Amino acid sequence: MNLSVNIGSLKLRNPVMNASGTFGLYDYKDVIDFSKLGAVVSKSVTLDPRQGNPPPRIAEVQSGILNAVGIQNDGALDFVKNKLPKMKDIDVNLIVSVSNLKVADYKKSTEILESANGIAAYEVNVSCPNLETGGTAFGMSCQETYNVVKSVKDVATRPVIVKLSPNVTDIVEIAKYAVDAGADALTVANTYIGMAVDLKTRRPKLGNITGGLSGPAIKPLTMRLVYAIKKAIDIPIIASGGIMTAEDALEYLMIGASAVQVGTMNFTRPDIMVDIIEGIKEFMLNEKMQDINDFIGSLSI
Amino acid sequence: MKVSTHSILYNNEIKKGYFLMGFECNTLKKAEPGQFITISVDGIEANMPLRRPFTIYKINNSTVEILYKVVGKGTKLFSTLKPGDTINILGPLGNSFRMFENSKIILLGRGVGLASLACLGDSLKKLGCDITVIASFKDESSNIIDDYIKSFSNDIIVVEDEDGTSSCDNVRKIIEGINPDVIYSCGSKRLLRMLQKMKYKSYVTLEERMGCGLGACLTCAIKTPSGYKRVCKDGPCFDVMEVII
Numbered sequence: 219m220n221l222s223v224n225i226g227s228l229k230l231r232n233p234v235m236n237a238s239g240t241f242g243l244y245d246y247k248d249v250i251d252f253s254k255l256g257a258v259v260s261k262s263v264t265l266d267p268r269q270g271n272p273p274p275r276i277a278e279v280q281s282g283i284l285n286a287v288g289i290q291n292d293g294a295l296d297f298v299k300n301k302l303p304k305m306k307d308i309d310v311n312l313i314v315s316v317s318n319l320k321v322a323d324y325k326k327s328t329e330i331l332e333s334a335n336g337i338a339a340y341e342v343n344v345s346c347p348n349l350e351t352g353g354t355a356f357g358m359s360c361q362e363t364y365n366v367v368k369s370v371k372d373v374a375t376r377p378v379i380v381k382l383s384p385n386v387t388d389i390v391e392i393a394k395y396a397v398d399a400g401a402d403a404l405t406v407a408n409t410y411i412g413m414a415v416d417l418k419t420r421r422p423k424l425g426n427i428t429g430g431l432s433g434p435a436i437k438p439l440t441m442r443l444v445y446a447i448k449k450a451i452d453i454p455i456i457a458s459g460g461i462m463t464a465e466d467a468l469e470y471l472m473i474g475a476s477a478v479q480v481g482t483m484n485f486t487r488p489d490i491m492v493d494i495i496e497g498i499k500e501f502m503l504n505e506k507m508q509d510i511n512d513f514i515g516s517l518s519i
Numbered sequence: 520m521k522v523s524t525h526s527i528l529y530n531n532e533i534k535k536g537y538f539l540m541g542f543e544c545n546t547l548k549k550a551e552p553g554q555f556i557t558i559s560v561d562g563i564e565a566n567m568p569l570r571r572p573f574t575i576y577k578i579n580n581s582t583v584e585i586l587y588k589v590v591g592k593g594t595k596l597f598s599t600l601k602p603g604d605t606i607n608i609l610g611p612l613g614n615s616f617r618m619f620e621n622s623k624i625i626l627l628g629r630g631v632g633l634a635s636l637a638c639l640g641d642s643l644k645k646l647g648c649d650i651t652v653i654a655s656f657k658d659e660s661s662n663i664i665d666d667y668i669k670s671f672s673n674d675i676i677v678v679e680d681e682d683g684t685s686s687c688d689n690v691r692k693i694i695e696g697i698n699p700d701v702i703y704s705c706g707s708k709r710l711l712r713m714l715q716k717m718k719y720k721s722y723v724t725l726e727e728r729m730g731c732g733l734g735a736c737l738t739c740a741i742k743t744p745s746g747y748k749r750v751c752k753d754g755p756c757f758d759v760m761e762v763i764i
Contacts (some may be wrong), residue, residue, distance in 0.1 A: 242734055245735040249522055269747060276728045280566065285738055304591070433568045457706065482736075484731065485569060485570065485736065486559055488731065
């Protein structure tokens, strides 16, 4: 039985990985066997250290969660020097998520990451606010998405996956710009901007007021985005949105995603990705399927 | 530390709105005072993706107890669970309280926060400490002092909002009268700020909305003089001077 898939030149032993920020490269070591996963994706790394947003940073809503962590991290240099070495004995592809507030910083942080070993690919997070154009996310503009992806591609020797923002009028247009700038694959998609308030305290439930909605609530929304992009562009897609079970993952694969990311459920069940992989195997066994690649994109319309 | 599923032995309403849940869990036998667990229930993940954090109330051989108050959707669901129902446990998580021997201790708890200090009190007693519990409640209906808390307490002082005895002024006077070596606190930011202004060595266990509980997601941030720290991994136990509330 073959579960391995290719994301451009990146070969994964199976199509399941975590969504950036929902899984600790070191903190989850005790609860899950990394060597069973297709890949692991780091929390977003920025050029300069970032303190993050004021708490509360997470709120549960119906069938999902809102989060507004604010890309808290110690910067790219610290990542290369202190975080990456701790990952060196772990037998799994490491995808490093790169995020920034300025186009030039994407390039600089990629250069720093290029100097290090042990990275299989980059995932470019374009959902951060662009400080140079008034704070709207790079991923909300075709041209800004292009600029960011281009600046990473100019220096990257590893595959570049672009994680698109769903908070846009036409994600297909933006996807095209990302691909034109050289994206090797797309992650579809990030969280949906949302808000929740507390009747009792009469305050927003998040310190940042608004945050990103994830969890089972968003699965149909993201499924539509994956389908729309797959139909329009020939590029490997990693689907990310509301996956709880093997069935959810398989549905995304069926509509054409080459791999999937699990996010919120890593909070609910820190070992869930192994269950999802086992569930995919079971499905293949029941369906007498030899190769998962035969199933990818098999949706009939 | 691992994820495992356990059967509930009992889940009794010990007072209106307060429940004591017991379950068998060998992996928690060695949990230290101040550490916590997170719980989820099979089949509710779609509606409630977040695990609920609880401090361990009592460990009796392999039986572990949590004491909780029904406040939201999660604890309301927990309160309906019956013996034999299963819960999914992750833990023990976080750091533990710094321990002292043969010392004069105050456990300062507000409301159900006192439950987070019970396991600690039990351990400190075994280390030869003299323990005074100052228990602050809204009124008698939220007084959760039971035989277990009595078992390790040399003295219990109850202060309440109803008669005004729970005011910071009064609590401060009580503490100064005792002149303890160490104070441990839980459940009140107001009392925490008061402790920060007093001269005693004080520790607090904090709670914050939490994602993974493992230190990865950075959602349970608490402000400190050296930037944000994680309640789940750097805490939940902190020196009161270490946090900015």
